[in-house]
Amino acid sequence: MDKVKKIFGGDTRQLGMIFALVALIIFFQIWTAGLTLTPDNVINIFQQNSYILVLAIGMVLVIIAGHIDLSVGSVAAFVGISVAIAMRDWGLSWWLGILFGLALGALVGAWQGLWTAYVGIPAFIVTLSGMLLFRGANQYVGKSNSVPVSDDFQVIGGGYLPEVGPNTGYNNLTVLLGLLLAAGIVYGALRSRRALVKLGAEVEDAWVMWVRLALICAAIIAATLLFGSGRPGTSFPVAGMILAVLVLLYGFISNRTVIGRHIYAVGGNRHAAELSGVKSKKVNFLVMMNMSILAALAGMIFVARSTASGPADGVGWELDAIAAVFIGGAAVTGGVGTVVGSIVGGLVMAVLNNGLQLKGIGADATQMIKGLVLLVAVAFDVYNKSQGRASLIGLLMRNARGRGGGDDVTPPPSAETETAPINESIRQSS
Amino acid sequence: MSDPSTPAPGHAGSDVTSGQPGNVILEMRDITKEFPGVKALSNVSMAVRRGEVHAICGENGAGKSTLMKVLSGVYPAGSYDGEIHFEGRLVEFHNIRDSEHAGIVIIHQELALIPEMSIAENIFLGNETASGGVIDWLSTRVKARELLARVGLQEEPDTKIREIGVGKQQLVEIAKALSKDVKLLILDEPTAALNEGDSQHLLDLIAGLRAKGVTCIMISHKLNEIEQIADSITIIRDGRSIETLRVKEDGVDENRIIRGMVGRDLESRFPDHTPKIGEVFFEVKNWTVRHPSVPDRLVAKHSDFFVRRGEIVGFAGLMGAGRTELMRSLFGRSYGTYVEGSIVKDGKELRLRSVADAIDAGLAYVTEDRKSLGLNLLDDIKRTTVSARLSRITKGFVVDDRQEYNYAESYRKSLRTKAPNVDEGVAKLSGGNQQKVVLAKWLFTEPDLLILDEPTRGIDVGAKFEIYGIIQRMASEGKGVILVSSELPELIGLSDRIYTISEGAVTGVLDREQADQESLMRLMTRRTPGGGDRSRESA
Numbered sequence: 001m002d003k004v005k006k007i008f009g010g011d012t013r014q015l016g017m018i019f020a021l022v023a024l025i026i027f028f029q030i031w032t033a034g035l036t037l038t039p040d041n042v043i044n045i046f047q048q049n050s051y052i053l054v055l056a057i058g059m060v061l062v063i064i065a066g067h068i069d070l071s072v073g074s075v076a077a078f079v080g081i082s083v084a085i086a087m088r089d090w091g092l093s094w095w096l097g098i099l100f101g102l103a104l105g106a107l108v109g110a111w112q113g114l115w116t117a118y119v120g121i122p123a124f125i126v127t128l129s130g131m132l133l134f135r136g137a138n139q140y141v142g143k144s145n146s147v148p149v150s151d152d153f154q155v156i157g158g159g160y161l162p163e164v165g166p167n168t169g170y171n172n173l174t175v176l177l178g179l180l181l182a183a184g185i186v187y188g189a190l191r192s193r194r195a196l197v198k199l200g201a202e203v204e205d206a207w208v209m210w211v212r213l214a215l216i217c218a219a220i221i222a223a224t225l226l227f228g229s230g231r232p233g234t235s236f237p238v239a240g241m242i243l244a245v246l247v248l249l250y251g252f253i254s255n256r257t258v259i260g261r262h263i264y265a266v267g268g269n270r271h272a273a274e275l276s277g278v279k280s281k282k283v284n285f286l287v288m289m290n291m292s293i294l295a296a297l298a299g300m301i302f303v304a305r306s307t308a309s310g311p312a313d314g315v316g317w318e319l320d321a322i323a324a325v326f327i328g329g330a331a332v333t334g335g336v337g338t339v340v341g342s343i344v345g346g347l348v349m350a351v352l353n354n355g356l357q358l359k360g361i362g363a364d365a366t367q368m369i370k371g372l373v374l375l376v377a378v379a380f381d382v383y384n385k386s387q388g389r390a391s392l393i394g395l396l397m398r399n400a401r402g403r404g405g406g407d408d409v410t411p412p413p414s415a416e417t418e419t420a421p422i423n424e425s426i427r428q429s430s
Numbered sequence: 431m432s433d434p435s436t437p438a439p440g441h442a443g444s445d446v447t448s449g450q451p452g453n454v455i456l457e458m459r460d461i462t463k464e465f466p467g468v469k470a471l472s473n474v475s476m477a478v479r480r481g482e483v484h485a486i487c488g489e490n491g492a493g494k495s496t497l498m499k500v501l502s503g504v505y506p507a508g509s510y511d512g513e514i515h516f517e518g519r520l521v522e523f524h525n526i527r528d529s530e531h532a533g534i535v536i537i538h539q540e541l542a543l544i545p546e547m548s549i550a551e552n553i554f555l556g557n558e559t560a561s562g563g564v565i566d567w568l569s570t571r572v573k574a575r576e577l578l579a580r581v582g583l584q585e586e587p588d589t590k591i592r593e594i595g596v597g598k599q600q601l602v603e604i605a606k607a608l609s610k611d612v613k614l615l616i617l618d619e620p621t622a623a624l625n626e627g628d629s630q631h632l633l634d635l636i637a638g639l640r641a642k643g644v645t646c647i648m649i650s651h652k653l654n655e656i657e658q659i660a661d662s663i664t665i666i667r668d669g670r671s672i673e674t675l676r677v678k679e680d681g682v683d684e685n686r687i688i689r690g691m692v693g694r695d696l697e698s699r700f701p702d703h704t705p706k707i708g709e710v711f712f713e714v715k716n717w718t719v720r721h722p723s724v725p726d727r728l729v730a731k732h733s734d735f736f737v738r739r740g741e742i743v744g745f746a747g748l749m750g751a752g753r754t755e756l757m758r759s760l761f762g763r764s765y766g767t768y769v770e771g772s773i774v775k776d777g778k779e780l781r782l783r784s785v786a787d788a789i790d791a792g793l794a795y796v797t798e799d800r801k802s803l804g805l806n807l808l809d810d811i812k813r814t815t816v817s818a819r820l821s822r823i824t825k826g827f828v829v830d831d832r833q834e835y836n837y838a839e840s841y842r843k844s845l846r847t848k849a850p851n852v853d854e855g856v857a858k859l860s861g862g863n864q865q866k867v868v869l870a871k872w873l874f875t876e877p878d879l880l881i882l883d884e885p886t887r888g889i890d891v892g893a894k895f896e897i898y899g900i901i902q903r904m905a906s907e908g909k910g911v912i913l914v915s916s917e918l919p920e921l922i923g924l925s926d927r928i929y930t931i932s933e934g935a936v937t938g939v940l941d942r943e944q945a946d947q948e949s950l951m952r953l954m955t956r957r958t959p960g961g962g963d964r965s966r967e968s969a
Contacts, residue, residue, distance in 0.1 A: 195832055257827045258820050265817060268806035275764060275795065275803055276818040276871070277786040335808040 016380075017328060017344045024348060028355030035358050036351075039230035042223075043237055047158065047305060049350040050239035051076070051298035053343055055321035056328070057250050058294035060342040063325050064254075065287045066267040066334030067116065067123035071130030072321060073314035075292050076299030078134040079104050083300055084147040084309040094153040098300060105296025108134065109289030117284035126288075131318070139311050146310040149303055157304025159238040170228035171235035178224025182217045189213055239301050243343075246294075251339045263287060268335030323370075324349055327377045348373070455480040455645050456614060461500055461512035470496045471510070474671045476664045478614070483636060483646045485656040487687055488666035489890035494649045497666065498616055502536040503529040517613070533613030537603045539622055543591045550574035550587035553606045577605040581635055595750065597628030604635065615639065616647045621655060622888060625748045625916060626951070633659050651890065653684040665690035688891055700923040701895065703902040707926060708739030712879050712910050717771035719759040729755040729766050731935040737879060737910035742901065744925030745914045746950050752934035753914045754798055757881050761795040762788035775878070789818060794877035796868055798884035798914070804868045805856055812838035812852040814867050819875040841870035845900060862893025869900060880904055881912040886920065898924060918947045930954045 028036040035041060055072050062069045083101040086092050092100060108130070115126040161173040168175070189209060196203050227236040254260040265273035266280045274280050298317070303309040328345030330337030352373060356366045456478040463471040471493045478484045486494050499505050501514065503523030514521050516532055523529040526536075543552050550570050559570045574587035583601040585594060591602065600620060607615055617636070621629040633655060636646055650656055656663060663682060665672040672690055675682045713736040721727040729752045737743050747753045758765035760773060762785035773780045775791060782788045788795070797803035805814065815838040816823055823833040838852040847866040849859060856867055865885060872880060882901065886894045901924060905911050915921050921928055928945050930938045930953035938953035 199832060199835065256829050256831065258824055258829065259827065261813065261817065261820060261829065264809070264813075265806055268808040269802070271803045272797075272806050273817075275758075275761075275785060275797055277762075277784070277789045279784070279786065335806065 017341060017348070017377075020377075021344055021348050021351065024351050024355075028351065028358070032355060032358045036355055037226065039226050039228075040234070041354065041358070042226050043160075043230055043234055045347075045350050045354050046240040046243075047237045048354075049346065050157075050237070050243050051302045051305075052317060052320045052324065052350070053243050053346045054246060054294055054298040054301065055317060056324040056342040056346045057246055057339055058291040059318075059321040060325045060328065060330055060337045060339055061250070061254065061263055061287050062123070062291050063322075063330045063332075064267045064334060064337045065263050065284060066270070067284065067288065068322065069112075069123060069127045069288065069291045069295075070318050071112065071127040071134060072291065072295040072298070073317035074131045074134035074138065075105065075108050075295040075314075076302065076317060077138040077309070077311075077314035078108070078141070078299075079296035080299035080303040080309040080313055081138050081142040081147060081311075084149050084303060085141060087149060087153065088147060094150060094155075097149075097153060098156070101296050101300045102293055105293040106289060108296070109292030110285075112292060113285035113288035116288050117281045123288065138313070142309065142311060144311045146308045148308040154304045154307055155238055156242065157239055157301045157306070159304075160233065160235040161238070161241070163233075163235075170225065171230070172228075174228040174236040175224055177236065178220055178228070182220045185216055185220075186213055239305070242297075242301065247339060247343055254339055259283070259286065264335060266334075320349065321346075323374050327374060329381060345377075348377075453480040454478065455517060456501075456647075457515040458497070458501065459513045459515070461497065461510055461514075463496055463500055463505060463510040469669060471500070471669045473512075474666065474669070476671055476674060478645060478647060479662070481640060481643050481645055482661035483640055483648060483659050485660035485663045486647060486649050486666060487653070487656065487663055487691055489691055489892060492666045492691075492890075493669040494666055495618060496669075498536060498618060498647070498649065501529070502526055502534060502616065530610055533611060534616065535607040535610055535612045535614070536616040537600075537607060537618065537620065539619040541596075541599050541603055543599055543602060545592035546590060548588045548590055549578070549585060549594075549602050549605075552591055552602060553577060553587075553609055555606075557610060573609070574605070577608055578602075580608060581605045582631070595628075597624045597631070600624065600628070600632060601635070604632075604639075608639075612644060614645045614647065616649075618649045619651065619888075620648065621650065621652060625750070626918075627748065629655065651888070653687050656687065657682065657684055663687060667691060691891060699891075699895065699919075701899045701902060703906070705742070705926050706740045706906060706908075708741075708908065710736045710738050711776050712737040713774040714760065715772050715774065717756070717760070717773075718769040719755070719766040719771075720769050722766050725767075728769070729934050730759055730771075731933070733771070733931075733934075733936045735929050735936055735939070737912060739908050739910060740905050741926045742905050742911045742913055742924055744921040744928035744945075745912060745931060746918065746921055746928055746954055747931035748954055751931045751954065753931050754883055755934070756931065757795060757883055757912065757914060760788075761785060761793055761881065764788075764795075789875050789877075792876070792878035793881065794818075794872035794875050794879070795881040796872055796883060796885055798887065800861070800864055800868060800888070805864060807857040808855070810853050810855050811842065811847070811849055811859075811867055814856055815841055815852070815870045815874055818871050822874070822876075837874060838870070841873065845870055846896065860890075860893070862889045862897070865889055865893070865897060866900075869897070873904070877909065879910045879912065881914070883914045884916065885913070886915070886917070894920075918950055921950070922946065930956075932956055 059069060079101045082104055083097045086100055087097040112126050112130050115121045116123045161171060163171060165172040193203055262278045262283045265278050266283045270280050299314060302313060324346030325337060325342045327348055328341035349370060352370060454477045459475050461471050461474045474497055488494050500510050503525050506524040507522035521532060553574050554570055559566050571587045581601045581604050583598055591599060621632055636659060660677055663675045715734050717730050717733040718728060719730040721729050733756060745753050755765050762782045764785050780791050782791060812834055816834050820829060823830045842852055845866045847863050856864055886897055901911055913925055922945050926942050928940050929936050930950060932954055937956045940949060
């Protein structure tokens, strides 16, 4: 168990979610007799859920900052219909349409950010109002009709990477991207290891790193081949590409940039952040505005995929996005959460949905199961926290010891041993 | 208390340490409590005699609070080893309700009152005077008034909790405990948030309860108070009970207690320091600030003061005198509404409109309330260390995480923060080490003037000594230090000069040689010339 923990690193909370996702995929793969992991189905999962995952990226930032956004579905629908009409009536090209949509999203976001950050109205209220407001705006602008969009616009939601180069039986671009990603991860790992050695900090054993890299690369290559070997004409979807770029971008923003730090700081303790020079109003404003821009993008991806914008687009999306974020380990009280976690949380829901559909389970049962999964995932988190550890592995280890029956406890991993003598925390806190 | 095999309670001669006959109300035997990876308590034993005030002393993290949580059922029976005998019976509490039913009431450091409810409602919360679920408000009020009289609090029972000060809230907590027919009252740091006057009142009240037969267990860091009121003192160190002292019989004084707590003699409570004081570099003139929500109240009134390079300047004042408000209003107007006045630093007038301005101008402010204002408890050491001036380690908008690690690590070493590495979450650190991280965060901003608001509150003796050393080191490096503290010995021991504040105005200034507790107290309680009229004029 120690070795497993070493290989997957310290963030066991996120790790638990990834394990759950893998277990879920394996479960459905067996139950559906291999239907889950077919190229067409995997591509399908991505296309069907990319817009929810885009929303989850924005939503996790909102939730980290301590707010919530209930309006994303309505905003997405409002922007979707506006873009469709603008392209039809004003003759905007597809890329001008996208820019127009993003600008509209920014405007809507500025409106909601203004009320939330500068007037000080709770985001719950502001976005509840926005939910009604922009749903109505969607129906007003579109006169409750469906408006189709052009073929070139449809690419962002329903398109694939093109076929280039010799016929290898795989989609060459997809394979190339997969290999680049794997190479990039190996390069990054080696680079940060060198930097750590230079700093004189402790580094993990080389074999741990190599095993981990091998596992990651194997997973990437397997996924690449899966995406690349679909029906001719299909490959890694464009929407998936957009999503991947956003995950990298927002992962970086949340971890490594000033605004990212400030979002966590405001959500973790607003007063302390303000007394450290953080302009919390600005942070809240930007977070809310960013959410609406991403909602606009999600709305356009959906419209592109479904080839038309309609009055019922985006109904209930906010709940799917919020569920993804909380399954992904965010805290209702703010300050905690990760972009990657939310994506994993969203994928858990997506795979669940897809697998149940493949088995022909009705929508009624599916909803009940999804509701319970959300509850159990968060309950697991809460339970772990109350036990003073947020680790699936730790839980398994304790049980293993318990079965051993002996009183002598195996020494905990090094970090914990070092902590113990000075660490009055566990006794004092709570 | 070295002998674990203590005789049964309730018998003559059961008092293990002094061998004196005494009626033991509570005996805890060989209490061992483990958390995953940590033994918080190991074989702690103690006996409390009926009708005494029994203090529990120990450094932060020694296990005092854990022991009290075991006693009050927060940690239910079965989750720890050992026995608790209360009034001669072996007891097993599964929750707080059980222990309260037996007559043990604990008052936590963080008061458990609901601000929007009235005093009477709070006193009887969970214990309502009702028949068939319907509350009898008349008798509730009558009983509340009786209880308030017993604790000497002159407030109407209908007054809301948020309208009374923290000192009075503490009295409400005690009234609430009395309403439950308390036999053993546990007070966890009861005077931590109180000023000297309120503290004294509370201690008198505890003495009064003792006279009426209520036994008290008191946890406190304020050794002078313990010396004044306690009959017995049990010292806990590193999760073990070290000894039980009888104050009168053993002739216990503060130094004796400290020796027990740290396991050694503290030669001096303050490190040696020779001040190297330079010229005046920071000056505040005619500083006047209005209360943020009550416009006709001034929280700072025409205050003038200055700080020299290398000087530690103390600020003394009673609770509510406006020291924190003054400092926060200087720190980028993070409190109140600016009315008039100027800040001059290095000959230039500063206009600080935001906290970011103040940080850029070389000011740093360490808040009095570490947990709610000073730290993001979800963060780790390294992120906290750099959080107040990220610009120092960013290129564009990107944080350089290697520099972040380097700086955090070097501050951890130089301040001797006890943590395995800088990735450790700050929530896991003890109070003293948390405070060091906060200091590191502000030292990282490279300030010229460091404002410290109650920097040693809730910190144990050993860590205090280290913090004092850090403060003096900052001064030696030529920074100006403003030290706000409610502990007069600390102010006198560290400061080169001390200003006194009363009702938002500076009422005096004393040099190191002139300052003693009595003269400070006189200035701290002096009424402002003009009193309240002046504030109305200016508003």
